Amino acid sequence: MSNFFGFNTVMPGRQGGRVALNLEEQQELDRQVQKYALETGEDFEIYDYGETYDNLADDLEETRDDLNDETFGGGTDFDFARNTRQIAPALKKEEELYIKQNEHGGARRSSFASLWETDGPSQQDTFKKGLPEPSQAASSIWGSFSNTTAKGMELGAGNAGFVHDPVFGTGTFALSRPTAFGNNQPSLEEIEAQLLRTAGTQHQAPMQQERKMMSLEEVEAALMNINGGRPVYSEAMIAEQQAKQASLEQRRAERQAKQAETAKHNGLMTQSDKDFINRIQISQLVTDDPYADDFYCQVYTALRNRHLQQMGVPSNIVESESGQNTRRGNGRTEQRMQQQVQRIVSDAKRNPKRTNVTVEGALGKIAVNSVLNPRQLLQVSKRGSHNESSGGNSPKPPSPGPVSTKSHTVLGWIENVYTYVLALEQKRRQQPPPPRMGEEEIAGEAIRRWNEEYGILARKMWNELRITVPIGVVHPHPFISILNYSKGKKVIPRVLRHLLPEQTLTLLTMLVANFESLNVCKAEVYADVQGNQEIELFMNTIVPPLLGFVSEAPFRIVVGLLALFIERNNMVWVARSKPGLAFLTLFLSRAEILKQGQGNYPIPDEREINQWNELYNRLFSQLQTHFSALFLPKATMAEDVHVWRFLAAMAVGATVDQQHVLVTEVREQVLENVIAAQTTRMAPEKAAQRIGNVNLFLHALGLDASQVAVPAM
Amino acid sequence: MDDHAPLEGAGIEEPLDLVRLSLDERIYVKLRGDRELRGKLHAYDGHLNMVLGDVEETITVVDVNEETAEEVIRIVKRNCEMLFVRGDGVILVSPPSRA
Numbered sequence: 001m002s003n004f005f006g007f008n009t010v011m012p013g014r015q016g017g018r019v020a021l022n023l024e025e026q027q028e029l030d031r032q033v034q035k036y037a038l039e040t041g042e043d044f045e046i047y048d049y050g051e052t053y054d055n056l057a058d059d060l061e062e063t064r065d066d067l068n069d070e071t072f073g074g075g076t077d078f079d080f081a082r083n084t085r086q087i088a089p090a091l092k093k094e095e096e097l098y099i100k101q102n103e104h105g106g107a108r109r110s111s112f113a114s115l116w117e118t119d120g121p122s123q124q125d126t127f128k129k130g131l132p133e134p135s136q137a138a139s140s141i142w143g144s145f146s147n148t149t150a151k152g153m154e155l156g157a158g159n160a161g162f163v164h165d166p167v168f169g170t171g172t173f174a175l176s177r178p179t180a181f182g183n184n185q186p187s188l189e190e191i192e193a194q195l196l197r198t199a200g201t202q203h204q205a206p207m208q209q210e211r212k213m214m215s216l217e218e219v220e221a222a223l224m225n226i227n228g229g230r231p232v233y234s235e236a237m238i239a240e241q242q243a244k245q246a247s248l249e250q251r252r253a254e255r256q257a258k259q260a261e262t263a264k265h266n267g268l269m270t271q272s273d274k275d276f277i278n279r280i281q282i283s284q285l286v287t288d289d290p291y292a293d294d295f296y297c298q299v300y301t302a303l304r305n306r307h308l309q310q311m312g313v314p315s316n317i318v319e320s321e322s323g324q325n326t327r328r329g330n331g332r333t334e335q336r337m338q339q340q341v342q343r344i345v346s347d348a349k350r351n352p353k354r355t356n357v358t359v360e361g362a363l364g365k366i367a368v369n370s371v372l373n374p375r376q377l378l379q380v381s382k383r384g385s386h387n388e389s390s391g392g393n394s395p396k397p398p399s400p401g402p403v404s405t406k407s408h409t410v411l412g413w414i415e416n417v418y419t420y421v422l423a424l425e426q427k428r429r430q431q432p433p434p435p436r437m438g439e440e441e442i443a444g445e446a447i448r449r450w451n452e453e454y455g456i457l458a459r460k461m462w463n464e465l466r467i468t469v470p471i472g473v474v475h476p477h478p479f480i481s482i483l484n485y486s487k488g489k490k491v492i493p494r495v496l497r498h499l500l501p502e503q504t505l506t507l508l509t510m511l512v513a514n515f516e517s518l519n520v521c522k523a524e525v526y527a528d529v530q531g532n533q534e535i536e537l538f539m540n541t542i543v544p545p546l547l548g549f550v551s552e553a554p555f556r557i558v559v560g561l562l563a564l565f566i567e568r569n570n571m572v573w574v575a576r577s578k579p580g581l582a583f584l585t586l587f588l589s590r591a592e593i594l595k596q597g598q599g600n601y602p603i604p605d606e607r608e609i610n611q612w613n614e615l616y617n618r619l620f621s622q623l624q625t626h627f628s629a630l631f632l633p634k635a636t637m638a639e640d641v642h643v644w645r646f647l648a649a650m651a652v653g654a655t656v657d658q659q660h661v662l663v664t665e666v667r668e669q670v671l672e673n674v675i676a677a678q679t680t681r682m683a684p685e686k687a688a689q690r691i692g693n694v695n696l697f698l699h700a701l702g703l704d705a706s707q708v709a710v711p712a713m
Numbered sequence: 714m715d716d717h718a719p720l721e722g723a724g725i726e727e728p729l730d731l732v733r734l735s736l737d738e739r740i741y742v743k744l745r746g747d748r749e750l751r752g753k754l755h756a757y758d759g760h761l762n763m764v765l766g767d768v769e770e771t772i773t774v775v776d777v778n779e780e781t782a783e784e785v786i787r788i789v790k791r792n793c794e795m796l797f798v799r800g801d802g803v804i805l806v807s808p809p810s811r812a
Contacts, residue, residue: 408725411734411738412725412734415736486737487736487737
């Protein structure tokens with residue numbers, strides 16, 4: 001509570017104010033006494049200020065803030081409402097205490113007075129009139145003892161200071177608030193009067209003093225004696241309950257009265273005052289670049305909306321739902337908030353250096369640091385001058401010499417790639433808008449600068465990928481090493497968006513040339529779950545964008561890539577892997593499409609066709625006798641669809657002889673699938689899928705699964 | 714994340730750079746209270762708060778037999794799909810041992 005909406009409300013300690021007591025101090029003291037003497041202690045941790053608490057805030061009036069909502073008009077539109085709600089019980093409690101102590105100051109004092117009254121039966125009789133029931137008094141003693149903390153004792157001592165001085169000594173006494181003296185005039189007088197009477201009965205005095213040092217059990221025993229050996233618990237508890245109930249009733253009434261009383265403060269703040277306070281609060285959360293500062297939330301929201309839309313939830317519902325999550329309140333408030341945010345953002349842009357503001361008349365400085373830009377406590381010179389050095393000079397090409405493929409080196413490269421990819425994505429979001437009329441000059445400058453920065457980042461990323469390291473310097477090639485990590489695979493689609501077409505081609509060339517050293521080509525990766533995940537990842541991240549690239553490549557490029565593929569890799573080995581087969585299929589089908597002159601590409605000339613045929617024959621002869629081995633043992637039909645696709649691509653370009661070879665080699669698989677599909681054991685859709693797979697291949701040959709004669713079993 | 718400076722070459726400048734290298738990799742985390750975690754590191758921060766995926770948690774419990782004062786060491790394992798690890802309990806972060 002020492003912070004009031006970001007303002008430091010802790011006033012300077014009142015040094016000279018100890019003698020002159022004021023109402024606030026009195027109230028605060030009373031409140032503390034109430035807290036320990038009357039409350040049952042269930043929420044004590046709320047008040048636990050800890051050892052660091054300097055008691056400065058004791059001087060403040062901390063209650064009366066339950067009508068802040070009315071005063072500030074904030075309602076529940078802002079986050080602070082949620083925070084306030086969390087401590088609502090504490091606030092409520094304080095308020096109740098406040099009301100109670102205001103109204104029942106007299107009652108409290110009498111209950112304190114009654115503390116002495118229970119010393120002996122004789123006193124009980126004497127003071128019964130006009131004072132609370134003895135049982136109630138006992139319970140209040142009980143309450144104060146059961147909750148006894150050092151502080152509670154001190155405060156008790158403070159109120160009746162001179163009585164207990166010899167017992168507690170000056171040390172503890174000094175800790176108690178001296179301001180308590182004299183202020184409790186009536187209560188002190190009462191006590192004094194009691195003491196005088198007590199002094200009259202000489203034998204009571206030592207007993208009374210002694211009691212203060214009794215342990216809990218002793219007190220209990222003493223109480224038992226006082227009440228003639230009868231247990232006092234039940235009586236005390238009932239009385240306590242009743243007292244509680246009564247006080248609850250009273251509190252409710254008081255609260256209403258108080259609300260009515262403070263209602264005169266409604267409208268004390270003007271709208272601009274409220275806006276000002278709102279701004280201070282919101283400025284902590286606001287950012288003009290949500291994608292950089294709140295990236296995950298942005299992405300998550302986008303993904304979630306997309307997902308919901310796919311599920312068939314209309315977009316307007318999605319919108320309103322996501323709106324509800326981030327903000328409540330009506331449109332007007334929202335609009336006002338947005339205007340506020342705009343102002344804050346522009347303010348922040350105007351004064352980027354300022355870290356705090358001192359407003360005239362304010363009690364403290366207002367920090368303009370945000371959550372995302374916290375106050376800097378340490379000034380550490382950050383790794384020299386890499387920013388300056390890399391900014392001007394063109395980035396140095398990766399040195400081919402000492403390139404190693406030790407794991408953490410490669411991991412370091414991958415992290416650098418990510419760093420640049422993120423920077424590039426950020427740059428893209430900050431792309432200057434196209435120039436408007438009359439502003440070409442300024443906009444042109446901005447665009448030129450943006451292009452330059454973007455280019456530098458893209459070049460750095462390109463270098464970090466290490467694609468241009470010559471083949472054969474290290475094995476496996478650095479780029480392949482990057483791809484052998486799953487995060488290396490995952491970054492490729494994001495990398496490709498920032499590459500120039502010729503860079504993409506270089507990447508593809510390098511990939512094709514070193515294909516067999518990819519870990520996804522190893523046969524054993526099919527054995528375990530993790531390996532299969534890697535293959536899936538490869539198929540989902542690297543194949544699609546490159547497929548897009550190849551499907552627009554001219555014939556010459558396709559021929560060149562396939563030639564390199566066959567040249568540099570063991571075809572039998574590569575074709576057994578799913579990614580390898582996918583790439584082969586890709587090249588074959590693209591070449592076939594171009595040969596048939598589809599699209600806007602010119603039909604390849606004679607020389608290119610011959611070149612292609614030669615390549616095709618080489619591939620075919622290498623794979624001959626291995627076609628049936630492409631099928632994985634025990635593969636389910638969903639898993640071998642890529643093999644059928646490849647066979648279809650082969651069959652389309654094959655000569656009659658080659659087609660014959662193909663059919664002979666995979667005859668068994670064709671029959672197996674057709675027979676499996678015809679048996680009744682299989683679910684219809686699965687059977688259809690099997691037939692569909694086989695037909696991929698058979699249709700390429702001009703055949704159909706229905707024509708396959710199933711031998712009688 | 715944009716503030717991450719590129720790790721020059723294989724230059725590791727501070728301990729957290731090493732943790733960064735383990736992003737998206739399986740790691741081993743030793744925690745206070747005789748707990749160990751093995752999982753894939755999705756995210757971390759300067760406090761070593763971490764988000765781990767596909768985690769196996771191993772808790773070593775020492776049961777003391779009251780009569781014989783005999784200590785029985787018990788190992789409890791549990792698996793979590795996703796786990797947030799508060800950094801104040803982290804003792805050690807390392808790549809999983811090869812063994």
